Amino acid sequence: MGSPCEVLSEAKTEAAADEITSVAASEAWRIEDKFSRYRADNVVDRINSAEGACVEVDEETARLLDFAVRLHSLSNGMFDITSGILRRVWTFDGGSLVPSEEEVRQVLGGVGWHKARWDRPVLQLQAGVEIDFGGIGKEYAVDRAVMQLREMTDTPCLVNFGGDLAVTGPPRHRPAWSIGIDGSGLGNADNVIKLSDGALATSGDSRRFIEKDGIRYSHVLDPHTGWPVRDAAASITVAADTCTQAGMLSTLAMLRGGGAEAFLSEQNEQYWCRR
Amino acid sequence: MKILLTAALFVFCSGCSSLGVEPWERDVLAREDMQLTSDAAEAATDDHIYFSKEASSGGRGFGGGGCGCN
Amino acid sequence: MLTGSRQTSISTALATATCTLLGSAAPSVVIAEEEPKWDFNTSLLYYGEDKSRVRDLSLKAIVRRLFTDDRVFSFGLTLDSLTGATPSGAIRQDVAQTFTRPSGNAEYTVPAGSLPLDDTFLDTRLAITAAWQQPYGESSQFSVGFSGSKEYDYLHLGLNGSFAKDFNKRNTTLSTGISIARDEFDPVGGAPLPFTAMLAVGDTSNRGGSDDKDVLDIVAGVSQVISRNLVVQANYSYSSEKGYLNNPYKFLSVVDGISGDTIIGTAGTSHVLRFENRPDERTKHSLYTQAKYNRGGKVLDVSYRYMSDDWDIDSHTVELRYRVPFGQDKYYEPHLRWYTQNEAEFYSLSLLEGAALPLYASNDYRLGDFDALTAGLKFGWTTRNNSAMSIRVEWYRQVGSIPGEQIIGNQAERDNYPDLNALIVQLSYRFKK
Numbered sequence: 001m002g003s004p005c006e007v008l009s010e011a012k013t014e015a016a017a018d019e020i021t022s023v024a025a026s027e028a029w030r031i032e033d034k035f036s037r038y039r040a041d042n043v044v045d046r047i048n049s050a051e052g053a054c055v056e057v058d059e060e061t062a063r064l065l066d067f068a069v070r071l072h073s074l075s076n077g078m079f080d081i082t083s084g085i086l087r088r089v090w091t092f093d094g095g096s097l098v099p100s101e102e103e104v105r106q107v108l109g110g111v112g113w114h115k116a117r118w119d120r121p122v123l124q125l126q127a128g129v130e131i132d133f134g135g136i137g138k139e140y141a142v143d144r145a146v147m148q149l150r151e152m153t154d155t156p157c158l159v160n161f162g163g164d165l166a167v168t169g170p171p172r173h174r175p176a177w178s179i180g181i182d183g184s185g186l187g188n189a190d191n192v193i194k195l196s197d198g199a200l201a202t203s204g205d206s207r208r209f210i211e212k213d214g215i216r217y218s219h220v221l222d223p224h225t226g227w228p229v230r231d232a233a234a235s236i237t238v239a240a241d242t243c244t245q246a247g248m249l250s251t252l253a254m255l256r257g258g259g260a261e262a263f264l265s266e267q268n269e270q271y272w273c274r275r
Numbered sequence: 276m277k278i279l280l281t282a283a284l285f286v287f288c289s290g291c292s293s294l295g296v297e298p299w300e301r302d303v304l305a306r307e308d309m310q311l312t313s314d315a316a317e318a319a320t321d322d323h324i325y326f327s328k329e330a331s332s333g334g335r336g337f338g339g340g341g342c343g344c345n
Numbered sequence: 346m347l348t349g350s351r352q353t354s355i356s357t358a359l360a361t362a363t364c365t366l367l368g369s370a371a372p373s374v375v376i377a378e379e380e381p382k383w384d385f386n387t388s389l390l391y392y393g394e395d396k397s398r399v400r401d402l403s404l405k406a407i408v409r410r411l412f413t414d415d416r417v418f419s420f421g422l423t424l425d426s427l428t429g430a431t432p433s434g435a436i437r438q439d440v441a442q443t444f445t446r447p448s449g450n451a452e453y454t455v456p457a458g459s460l461p462l463d464d465t466f467l468d469t470r471l472a473i474t475a476a477w478q479q480p481y482g483e484s485s486q487f488s489v490g491f492s493g494s495k496e497y498d499y500l501h502l503g504l505n506g507s508f509a510k511d512f513n514k515r516n517t518t519l520s521t522g523i524s525i526a527r528d529e530f531d532p533v534g535g536a537p538l539p540f541t542a543m544l545a546v547g548d549t550s551n552r553g554g555s556d557d558k559d560v561l562d563i564v565a566g567v568s569q570v571i572s573r574n575l576v577v578q579a580n581y582s583y584s585s586e587k588g589y590l591n592n593p594y595k596f597l598s599v600v601d602g603i604s605g606d607t608i609i610g611t612a613g614t615s616h617v618l619r620f621e622n623r624p625d626e627r628t629k630h631s632l633y634t635q636a637k638y639n640r641g642g643k644v645l646d647v648s649y650r651y652m653s654d655d656w657d658i659d660s661h662t663v664e665l666r667y668r669v670p671f672g673q674d675k676y677y678e679p680h681l682r683w684y685t686q687n688e689a690e691f692y693s694l695s696l697l698e699g700a701a702l703p704l705y706a707s708n709d710y711r712l713g714d715f716d717a718l719t720a721g722l723k724f725g726w727t728t729r730n731n732s733a734m735s736i737r738v739e740w741y742r743q744v745g746s747i748p749g750e751q752i753i754g755n756q757a758e759r760d761n762y763p764d765l766n767a768l769i770v771q772l773s774y775r776f777k778k
Contacts, residue, residue: 239375270375
């Protein structure tokens, strides 16, 4: 998942805690192995190296693709799983390296869901186009792990994959789990949220930016232009029934730039935004 | 007095390391009604009342002074 | 929380899409709320003694601003409004007695057989406290604070700091604290010089100005978790007061060595009276122990305090509280407190005419030999949105006695120790935001 993952459980014995942790961990590894674009020989690798050929995918991948398509239309194209290749020219490491217009234009040629033909269960991408489930995978893995834990045990658990988290229910003797949100990345919480049920997901990472000539470029890229979204929040945390919903809402809000708060308020969501 | 007290504290503490609970057994102790001072306002009020009516004060903490009533 | 009209919204569409993705509907609805950052603790107190003695109406607010990482700023404000009368130190007589008021420019009369009270006890007190508390390293925390209060004739300014460290998986906590204060007494009409006689109205020749005292308190303690249901603590405290420790409004009757009656005055007041005099230093030691025990949701709180000072006062205090929850979110809590102290070495019912003055003397009932009992009941309930209310009603009774050898002649037939009965009613409201 590319970030620290943890499972908190109120298991009564070490063996029970081990079992809970291993169920969550194996689900995380399964999803990582299957959908990471950094791994060879998985479904994403087959799709991205097809060079324009058709690829037939399994049911789970098809559902993720359906979901991505739905989000693409809900966001008017701002959420696009083909936009990952923009990272080849944008490196958000706190430095000052801004790519040239020409570099961005070149790589933008491979971006856009309209360059894909999705006819379940067959996906065909134009040559040079790649997909990346990085924007969905972590939240999806949290929900999958929580679903399995709910079926397996009554023990209250909290599954946290790199800051995107969900709980199976309230802890035994307290009304809620206390979750600190470290929006600044400085190691101290800006807000503490009491979560009894449901999920929290955070988009944004205030350490990932480029600053050049007094202009700060956020790491949220607009797939239409290939350039960072203007006035993006430093971080947005959303509470929702599932981690996937929370994660997508925070991502969509991020893509709205300066309109993030208005968007989330309009959707009647609980959120914490740091600018 | 002081020697006696040091001895008392010592006896008290030498037994400590075997006492207590694990972090996940703190459910009851974490409750507000199990705090040593569970109602700060009431404690402060009492300290002040008894400071002004009796010759003793404090004990729990610094006791209720700062008033010309005694 | 997330109900309401969101048809056609992105949020609803997303929920549907997620349901398809995960192959099941969301198993539960999110319940999340931000941890409160403010904690308001307010109370209204009525304290009333019988026989039109002291009455206090007090308004208190403690506001805590909670920052992340357990850092807390707290600010407290108390406003007291005191009225009523308090025993002056003079003893009862079979005839009426006249006294000069503390201001020195009026007099008042106490009827025959009545306990002399000073009825000019009327004051408003404003007190503030402020403190900052934060963790220090992995297992320690410290706090620094300020306290100040102002009455018409009194000013208190103090600083305090404390440090606590946890050991043994936080089951053991050692703590220590220090507090220093400077209090200034500026009595109405000026502080009378010790042991001088009460003078006639208009004569201020025995009055000084203001005076002050320095107070140092040191506390060291340990608290220990014994089991999942039991926590105990023990504190030792040291307190040193130096400076003006008299009560400028209290005096003693000067009596005949045979009859015990107060000598009739020849000028000014009807009888001969002398202002009290206490040592200008006092050192107190106390040991406080407390245990809190949970048994099936009911909490027993027991404490004991022993205090001993170099004025030869020893006291014992035992306190018991038992909190019993009932219903969904209510509780009741009976409270019993028993207190006993013996008299200060210089406690004196009266002064002997013709004999040499003692080094110190005071007939302040609070320095006498007495027992006190408090019995009360508190009822509390929590409401939604992090708020809680409680009301407690308590009854406080002091019964004292005068050491037999101090009672002279006719004094034996009079009630010399002013018994005290008080009603305490406190209404508290706490909410977090």
